[in-house]
Amino acid sequence: xxxxxxxxxxxxxxxxxxxxxxxxxxxxxxxxxxxxxxxxxxxxxxxxxxxxxxxxxxxxxxxxxxxxxxxxxxxxxxxxxxxxxxxxxxxxxxxxxxxxxxxxxxxxxxxxxxxxxxxxxxxxxxxxxxxxxxxxxxxxxxxxxxxxxxxxxxxxxxxxxxxxxxxxxxxxxxxxxxxxxxxxxxxxxxxxxxxxxxxxxxxxxxxxxxxxxxxxxxxxxxxxxxxxxxxxxxxxxxxxxxxxxxxxxxxxxxxxxxxxxxxxxxxxxxxxxxxxxxxxxxxxxxxxxxxxxxxxxxxxxxxxxxxxxxxxxxxxxxxxxx
Numbered sequence: 302x303x304x305x306x307x308x309x310x311x312x313x314x315x316x317x318x319x320x321x322x323x324x325x326x327x328x329x330x331x332x333x334x335x336x337x338x339x340x341x342x343x344x345x346x347x348x349x350x351x352x353x354x355x356x357x358x359x360x361x362x363x364x365x366x367x368x369x370x371x372x373x374x375x376x377x378x379x380x381x382x383x384x385x386x387x388x389x390x391x392x393x394x395x396x397x398x399x400x401x402x403x404x405x406x407x408x409x410x411x412x413x414x415x416x417x418x419x420x421x422x423x424x425x426x427x428x429x430x431x432x433x434x435x436x437x438x439x440x441x442x443x444x445x446x447x448x449x450x451x452x453x454x455x456x457x458x459x460x461x462x463x464x465x466x467x468x469x470x471x472x473x474x475x476x477x478x479x480x481x482x483x484x485x486x487x488x489x490x491x492x493x494x495x496x497x498x499x500x501x502x503x504x505x506x507x508x509x510x511x512x513x514x515x516x517x518x519x520x521x522x523x524x525x526x527x528x529x530x531x532x533x534x535x536x537x538x539x540x541x542x543x544x545x546x547x548x549x550x551x552x553x554x555x556x557x558x559x560x561x562x563x564x565x566x567x568x569x570x571x572x573x574x575x576x577x578x579x580x581x582x583x584x585x586x587x588x589x590x591x592x593x594x595x596x597x598x599x600x601x602x603x604x605x606x607x608x609x610x611x612x613x614x615x616x617x618x619x620x621x622x623x
Contacts, residue, residue, distance in 0.1 A: 330358045330366045345384045352377050378417025381405035385424045398428035426456050442469050460489050507536040518549050540569035547583035560587035575606040582609045598622035
């Protein structure tokens, strides 16, 4: 009986010690949590370490610290998002933003925090955007495209990435990919009724294809030039575009089209006689080609300014203009 009483006494003492350790460990959980709460506004990393420590300690304690664990789990995703956001505020390299945003996403998923996951995703998008812009600035076009594509996997509707992809393809002179992406961009900004961006992108595309058509014209690749100029025309009207159309069609001896486009260009030209000379020259070339000598002589006379003065003089001499 004495032995049994001794054993019973030992068990009671052990139980008391256990209760005391349990209570102390819960105190440690609370202290760690409070340390995190205190550091939240001043040092995010310290706050994260403290809250994570409180979760580890809560797991050791068990049920009696479950409430503190839940509180820490609710706070942590937002802190990781803040840490990722700070990389942008502090102008850290884009790679750091991406790494921090992915960590924030993982923590939000771990603790089933929808808001944290959404905010981390937005920061990740910004990270990939900044990375792509950085590569584009350095003319590292392949990595720029990879960065923008990674962004668009996360947010397919991010129109600035689509626009920047179009700029990359323009720099690579990849006309098919440029057209595909600029058309996609224009379609999206039209849906949003953003007329400013529609106008900006259309002007970019028109100028790109107009310049490409002009180069093919210079190389005397007239059919290719027409294709490119027609692509340019898809994005709007432009007096210089009409001039190149007129020049190409006159070279192809399609004088009616040459005259038509030259007249359209002339109608849009608001400058002085020298600015209008190139259009009068194309009108005259079309008239001469059609055998309208008198009209051609008058048009060449109107074209005798600037760079077109000498060619017009030669043409008038050939036509025996008075």
